[in-house]
Amino acid sequence: MHHHTPAEHSPETLGNHDHLETILDFVRWAASRMDEHDVFLGHGTHNYLDEAAWLILEGLRLPPDLGQDWWQARLTSEERSAVVELIRRRCLEHIPTAYLLNRAWFLGRPYYVDERVLIPRSPFGDLIRDDFKGLLAGNPAPQRVLDIGTGSGCIAIALAEHFPEAQVIGSDIDFGALAVASHNVAEYQLADRVELIQSDGFDQLVDDAGKPLAFDLIVSNPPYVDPAEAEDLPDEYHHEPAGALFAPDRGLALVERLLDQAADHLTPGGWIFIEMGNGRHWFDQRWPGHGGLWVDLSPAPSSIVGFPRERLADWRDCGDT
Template sequence: MTESTHLCSIRDLIRWGVSRFHEAELFFGHGTDNAWDEARLLVLGALHLPWDTPTEYLDCRLEADEQAAVHALLQRRVEERIPAAYLLGEAWFCGLPYVVDERVLVPRSPIGELIEGRFAPWLAGAPARILDLCTGSGCIGLACAQAFPEAEVVLADLSFEALEVANLNIERHQLEERVYTVQGDGFDGLPGQRFDLIVSNPPYVDAEDFADMPAEFHHEPALGLACGADGLDLVRRLLAEAADHLNENGLLVIEVGNSQVHIEAAYPEVDFHWVEFTRGGHGVFVLSATQCRRHQALFQARLGG
């Protein structure tokens, strides 16, 4: 990529970025799904302008140093295949901004749609205690804290590095009084604790899918993506232990993405409710605490895969 100084306006640079992204055959799936949105995000971000900058601003001419900053960012996106969120140090989820870097996955879970709907119709009343298990940046748990302003929320993760990012986001949204982090493997850091809502976007990518992932995904922590031959090494444990951490009318929500096929094959007796999303996304199931208790012996018996 060579710098084109005759491209003077914001609109010019977005168009130029789109052309370069198509030429390089980049993958989009970390907050945007097309070259135009990705280029607009990076150009506006480099200029410290919000996503919803009025259209008429796009024809504003840039100073030479601004052009250079935009070019540098677009060049890194093409040459290093780094997702835009990492280049900008920020991603949005459920209408809120979060600090992100390569210690955590880029927020993109369809669970956001469930949070915005307050988990209707499955959740009976407002939960008093919420657990975001495998929290990463903390975006799911913090969005839950915004949706349920009276709830105590625990953000749990195996990775100390991820929890450092989650704590930055707790501070960013000034939720220290009722949101806190816990380090542990699965439920290990939460002995005896029970919750009204457990939400988890754990690692669930199977070995074949992980090997075939575009380069952009390999900037993300493998710990947050891959989890065994069928992607279910951790999910099996969560299912086996969830009943011991749910209150009587509690709810378990877990995202397994493409590994939905492995879940259905492993537990044909279980009536998982697979959520249908209006904005795209798949592979998220809901189980009530009653179902978790009913099937706990089965889940425990199949822990070995």
């Protein structure tokens, strides 16, 4: 992580901004400063103008789709100081916009986030929106759904809304993450359908008799980044909880453990889907005959693998090879 000396923290290092008056002025100026300071995008937007508009509009508590006419509105001096401070922290401290605003978007809807949870950006959003690409089509709609490593709760909440009949459990090893998730579950008024449980993987997901809880559908976005990649990651990632990003064994340790245990927690005909980012390469290399299906969510190469329960008994080697 880069440590800035206090001198670097003075707003002056962003250059003179006394002449800036309107929303448009600040968005244009912020986008240029972001480019100059190599701000990393990938936690929400794809270009500096969009990132600057998101930071400034939400920072001013204005709607993200503010009409053109309003862009000429002038900021008060208090607003100018507050906005410059946001831009400073974004450019010089590389704090992701979602953390500065305590708000991230998932499937077009807002969620509270802070540094206790990863910023929502999972391709599970697309998979849920596309109704799991028809892979669950032969089954009745899932009644019991599990999201392992729920973080902010956004995937559990999206699943509850997509499957209105389902009871959803969101689990996380981390109590801080569960606190954030419970805030979001309450915001969406889903406390009667989304239950949050502290669990290390499947370990605590058992009934009173110690029998594994079973689900029709399990999804997980576990930690899957190879710790060796840590130093190559942009500064922005160092503001995210390391426990939610990194896993031993080239990032595969948790994925392997989940697949080994999943069959006990699935109903007949149930599916588990696990996201593993760039880990797909290592996964395919280590278990070339695995029986999983990479779920295509173009344009990006798929990073989510799906296994029906019947392929889990010998998942390492039950493919077509």
